[in-house]
Amino acid sequence: MTFENLSIIPQIREALNKKGYLNPTPIQEKAIPFILEGKDVFGCAQTGTGKTAAFALPILQLFHAKQLTKKTPGIKALILAPTRELAIQIGESFTDYGTNINIKHTVIFGGVSQGNQTRALQQGVDILIATPGRLMDLMNQGFVKLHTIEFFVLDEVDRMLDMGFIRDIQKIITKLPVKRQTVFFSATVPPEIKKLANGLLTNPVSVQVAAVSAPAEAVKQSMYFVEKQDKKDLLKLVLEKENINHALVFMRTKHGANKLVKDLVKFGVSAEAIHGNKSQSARQKALEGFKNRTIKLLIATDIASRGIDVDKLTHVINYELPEVAETYIHRIGRTGRAGEGGTAISFCASEEKGYWKDILKLVGNVVIVETTPKFSNTRPVAADEPERKRNFSNNRRFSGKRKF
Numbered sequence: 001m002t003f004e005n006l007s008i009i010p011q012i013r014e015a016l017n018k019k020g021y022l023n024p025t026p027i028q029e030k031a032i033p034f035i036l037e038g039k040d041v042f043g044c045a046q047t048g049t050g051k052t053a054a055f056a057l058p059i060l061q062l063f064h065a066k067q068l069t070k071k072t073p074g075i076k077a078l079i080l081a082p083t084r085e086l087a088i089q090i091g092e093s094f095t096d097y098g099t100n101i102n103i104k105h106t107v108i109f110g111g112v113s114q115g116n117q118t119r120a121l122q123q124g125v126d127i128l129i130a131t132p133g134r135l136m137d138l139m140n141q142g143f144v145k146l147h148t149i150e151f152f153v154l155d156e157v158d159r160m161l162d163m164g165f166i167r168d169i170q171k172i173i174t175k176l177p178v179k180r181q182t183v184f185f186s187a188t189v190p191p192e193i194k195k196l197a198n199g200l201l202t203n204p205v206s207v208q209v210a211a212v213s214a215p216a217e218a219v220k221q222s223m224y225f226v227e228k229q230d231k232k233d234l235l236k237l238v239l240e241k242e243n244i245n246h247a248l249v250f251m252r253t254k255h256g257a258n259k260l261v262k263d264l265v266k267f268g269v270s271a272e273a274i275h276g277n278k279s280q281s282a283r284q285k286a287l288e289g290f291k292n293r294t295i296k297l298l299i300a301t302d303i304a305s306r307g308i309d310v311d312k313l314t315h316v317i318n319y320e321l322p323e324v325a326e327t328y329i330h331r332i333g334r335t336g337r338a339g340e341g342g343t344a345i346s347f348c349a350s351e352e353k354g355y356w357k358d359i360l361k362l363v364g365n366v367v368i369v370e371t372t373p374k375f376s377n378t379r380p381v382a383a384d385e386p387e388r389k390r391n392f393s394n395n396r397r398f399s400g401k402r403k404f
Contacts, residue, residue, distance in 0.1 A: 011100035025050035074148030084109035218336035318346035
């Protein structure tokens with residue numbers, strides 16, 4: 001299958017070729033034809049499957065075909081995303097794919113001064129990519145009118161609901177024209193997502209490329225059992241053992257992320273943290289440094305996990321296991337993207353054994369339990385093993401002087 005087979009026009013194919021994208025991913029194969037036909041689409045696909053291009057390419061093509069920019073003024077397409085990082089990534093994708101298409105787009109998000117964003121809006125845009133909170137702010141100030149919208153996309157809807165944006169989304173929807181084309185993407189489909197979709201979509205086509213919450217097949221998953229106080233030493237050992245020069249490391253808390261960065265820098269490893277307490281400029285600086293590989297390790301909390309899109313990222317490290325098993329899927333989905341291989345390495349401390357049990361139930365028997373000479377020969381914990389039989393008492397601490 002090629003993009004030409006999907007009837008993507010030469011102007012867009014040329015832009016895709018420059019990015020090295022020659023063949024569509026499964027979600028693109030399934031979604032693009034229906035969006036081009038003008039149908040509402042309900043899409044379910046794990047992270048890293050190419051969802052952004054699945055809606056960006058047909059929207060750009062429909063803009064070109066209908067010459068929407070030459071009709072009545074006003075915003076014609078609205079894309080909502082849960083985080084500023086994801087919104088920026090989507091904006092970059094529209095820039096890349098639309099380089100030969102005559103459109104104007106802009107991205108708006110909170111955490112920064114609104115001056116540049118409002119000036120861009122006043123100059124006129126065709127496609128608006130936004131986070132719900134900042135969009136509501138600018139709507140209330142009169143900078144954004146949505147009555148001309150023809151395309152409406154909600155991306156990572158489950159994450160938006162997790163972050164408490166449901167009321168903002170509902171208010172935004174009331175300002176949209178009834179007659180519009182709507183595309184709805186979510187990595188998971190709990191009951192509240194189905195309810196929201198049923199109220200938004202008209203005779204939608206459902207597209208799905210993997211079982212809900214299934215991990216990417218291209219990702220090799222492994223686990224180390226280690227006590228909390230030994231994780232820093234284990235991270236150093238794994239970086240050396242696996243010869244890892246570029247990895248995304250996940251923590252549960254902002255404080256933990258900041259502390260780990262300090263420890264890594266003392267050790268001589270270039271690392272930066274990215275989380276909700278960082279300013280937008282600091283987050284973007286860290287992300288750009290990670291993308292251009294001047295930063296070896298990016299330490300992230302889950303709030304930013306779905307907004308991080310780095311080409312050919314080989315390793316994801318779960319320094320701390322997530323409290324929700326499905327979050328593990330989203331984390332490891334940062335690697336093994338677009339058909340590339342990847343490795344996800346996780347550390348499990350004794351207090352995290354319940355999280356590990358939930359992850360096992362979700363992913364099945366695919367996680368390799370690793371050992372090192374500096375640890376006792378630990379064993380995997382079966383998902384159905386009684387709690388009373390499970391313990392980590394045999395784990396030995398690292399010997400020798402600590403180097404952090």
